[in-house]
Each structure stands twice: as C-alpha cells, then as structure tokens.
Amino acid sequence: MDDLDKLKADVLAQVAGAADLAALEAVRIDVLGRNGRVTQLLKGLGQMDGEARKTAGQALNVLKNEIGAALDARKAVLEESAIDSRLAAEKIDISLPARPSRTGKIHPISQTIDEVISIFGEMGFTVAEGPDIEEDWFNFTALNIPPEHPARQNHDTFYLDANSPKDGAPLLLRTHTSPVQIRTMQNTKPPLRIIVPGRTFRCDHDATHSPMFHQVEGLVIDEATHMGHLKGCLIDFCRAFFGVDDLPVRFRPSYFPFTEPSAEVDIGCSFADGTLKIGAGDRWLEILGSGMVNPKVLENCGIDSTKYQGFAFGMGIERISMLKYGIPDLRTFYESDVRWLNHYGFAALDVPSLIAKAR
Numbered sequence: 001m002d003d004l005d006k007l008k009a010d011v012l013a014q015v016a017g018a019a020d021l022a023a024l025e026a027v028r029i030d031v032l033g034r035n036g037r038v039t040q041l042l043k044g045l046g047q048m049d050g051e052a053r054k055t056a057g058q059a060l061n062v063l064k065n066e067i068g069a070a071l072d073a074r075k076a077v078l079e080e081s082a083i084d085s086r087l088a089a090e091k092i093d094i095s096l097p098a099r100p101s102r103t104g105k106i107h108p109i110s111q112t113i114d115e116v117i118s119i120f121g122e123m124g125f126t127v128a129e130g131p132d133i134e135e136d137w138f139n140f141t142a143l144n145i146p147p148e149h150p151a152r153q154n155h156d157t158f159y160l161d162a163n164s165p166k167d168g169a170p171l172l173l174r175t176h177t178s179p180v181q182i183r184t185m186q187n188t189k190p191p192l193r194i195i196v197p198g199r200t201f202r203c204d205h206d207a208t209h210s211p212m213f214h215q216v217e218g219l220v221i222d223e224a225t226h227m228g229h230l231k232g233c234l235i236d237f238c239r240a241f242f243g244v245d246d247l248p249v250r251f252r253p254s255y256f257p258f259t260e261p262s263a264e265v266d267i268g269c270s271f272a273d274g275t276l277k278i279g280a281g282d283r284w285l286e287i288l289g290s291g292m293v294n295p296k297v298l299e300n301c302g303i304d305s306t307k308y309q310g311f312a313f314g315m316g317i318e319r320i321s322m323l324k325y326g327i328p329d330l331r332t333f334y335e336s337d338v339r340w341l342n343h344y345g346f347a348a349l350d351v352p353s354l355i356a357k358a359r
C-alpha cells in the first residue's frame with residue numbers, strides 16, 4: 001500500500017508537470033499503456049491469491065481511476081491553453097486604419113459635373129443625356145447650322161466611316177452637348193427644364209484645347225419664359241458655383257445660330273500680383289454661351305414657336321473647374337497622374353451641395 005501511495009504521488013506530480021498535450025500523452029503511456037507501471041501491477045494480480053488479490057485489485061482500480069481522472073483534467077486544461085495561445089497568435093487587429101495611399105479621389109471633372117447638377121437640380125432641372133456619336137442633323141442642321149454655314153468651321157470634328165441611315169451624312173463625334181436639346185425637344189413635350197453634362201469632341205489640340213472635353217448644356221422651354229429668366233438663372237448659378245454672393249455677372253451680346261438673341265456670360269475677377277481672384281475686380285472672364293432659343297430650332301423639333309419659347313446655355317466643364325479650383329493646365333486633366341489626382345481630387349464621400357458650400 002505504501003508503494004501504491006508513492007506511485008500515486010509520483011504519477012500525479014508527472015501529470016501536473018506535463019507542459020503540453022504530447023508530454024501528457026507520454027505520461028499516460030508510461031503509466032497506463034500496455035507496459036505501463038499500473039498496467040504491470042494489474043497484470044501481476046493474476047499471481048496473487050484470495051484475499052490479498054481482492055484488496056490489491058480494489059486499491060489498484062481506485063488508483064487507476066484517480067490517475068485517469070487526473071489525466072483527463074490536465075488534458076482539458078492543456079487543450080484550453082492550446083486554443084488560447086492559437087487565438088492570441090492568429091488575432092487580426094481590425095482597428096488598423098486603411099492605408100492612406102489606397103484612398104481613391106474623385107476627379108475634378110466628375111466633382112464639377114456633380115456640383116453643376118446639384119445647383120441646377122435645386123432650381124428644378126433634371127439631367128438628360130445623348131450619344132457621343134451623333135448624326136450631322138442633330139449636331140448641326142437642326143441647330144440652324146446648315147451645311148456650308150461658317151459656324152461649322154469652329155466645330156471641326158472626327159467623322160466616322162459610317163453614314164446615318166436617315167440622310168446618308170457621315171456620323172461624327174458630337175462637337176457640343178447642344179444636339180441633346182434637339183433630341184429632348186423631339187421626344188418630350190414642353191415645359192422643359194434640363195441640363196446635359198457630357199463628353200464633346202473637336203479636332204483641336206494645344207495648351208488650352210483638347211480633342212475630347214466636357215460641356216454642360218441647359219435648356220428651358222415654356223410658354224412665358226423670357227430673357228429675364230435666363231439672366232436670373234445664370235446669375236444665380238455663377239454665384240452658387242463660385243461661392244461668391246455678390247459676384248458681378250455680365251451679359252455680352254454675341255452670336256450663336258441656335259439662339260436669338262445670344263449672349264456670352266462673363267464673371268468679374270481681379271488679377272493682382274499674378275493671382276486670379278474670382279469676385280469684384282477690373283477684369284472679366286468669359287465662362288459660358290447662352291441665348292433665347294431660335295424659333296427655327298423649335299420648329300425643327302416640331303414645337304409651335306408662337307406658343308413656346310425659352311432659353312439655352314452651354315459651358316465648358318474643364319474651364320469652370322480650372323477657374324474654381326486653380327488648375328493651371330488643361331492637359332493635366334487627362335494624364336491620369338495619381339499625384340495630380342491626390343492634389344486636385346476630392347474625397348469620395350464629400351457630396352457636393354449648396355448646403356455643403358454654405359458650411
């Protein structure tokens with residue numbers, strides 16, 4: 001019995017000292033395995049007789065159970081700590097901020113278009129769109145620019161190797177967003193109030209002209225729309241867009257075949273010490289073209305020009321974007337230089353609106 005107590009103390013100390021599951025398994029084999037210390041003793045019972053065998057058998061079984069329970073308990077502890085250390089080793093720190101270089105930026109063209117839409121949206125305009133590949137009739141003739149009209153010379157563009165099924169004239173890349181005026185007036189009954197942002201193309205390439213650029217067109221048609229509406233609408237737009245409440249806005253007589261009368265719109269600015277400042281000053285910057293829609297254009301779209309009239313305007317997105325955000329070179333818009341975009345781009349969640357501007 002003394003020997004058993006010693007054996008028990010010895011084994012329990014080994015169990016307690018097993019540092020991991022492998023060490024514990026080695027202890028189990030050493031004690032309860034086929035040739036284990038307790039197993040040997042159990043085998044020895046066969047040579048004992050009678051009473052002695054019974055007492056020894058009971059004692060050995062108690063010992064075996066106690067050791068088994070100790071092994072199980074230690075195993076549970078070791079398994080738990082194995083899981084704990086795995087969890088600690090494999091932990092993912094979800095609090096790590098995203099790498100800043102991965103943050104995308106909104107291109108100034110997209111931002112400017114969004115701002116223009118937002119401002120006119122609050123005046124009740126909706127957005128209309130048209131195709132980049134256009135028919136001669138929509139781009140020119142319906143806008144009162146017939147073949148041989150000198151205005152076509154300023155609109156040299158890229159012609160496709162395909163002709164319009166309607167009149168056989170070659171298809172072209174639209175030179176302005178104005179053809180969407182025609183498409184809209186043909187398909188929608190007045191009253192109309194639309195703006196048309198989009199890509200436009202011309203056979204031009206120098207520091208201030210790109211063969212592809214962007215415009216936004218506006219069109220308002222109703223029964224009593226007059227030049228006062230044109231002026232009020234565009235003055236409000238210029239002031240909201242440039243964020244200058246008392247921005248001087250000047251309407252200068254001009255000529256466009258699709259409007260009569262026509263006006264170019266200038267905003268006031270100063271240019272002191274080589275720095276352009278938008279607002280009151282002694283200089284003017286032209287930013288858009290406008291006018292009352294020519295009755296011929298209305299009639300070309302099947303609209304009764306004795307009943308309806310309205311105004312239209314068109315402006316270059318790049319130009320107003322360069323002026324507002326101080327971007328000096330037109331060509332950089334299309335270079336896809338990430339450093340440029342990081343500098344001139346906008347935060348993705350910075351939704352443009354008049355309210356945001358007021359803050």
Ligand code: DAH
Nearest residue numbers: 176178289290291312313314
């Ligand atoms: N379509 C003209 C251009 O690209 C711009 C323009 C001027 C549009 C006057 C208009 C307008 O709607 O009324 O040069």
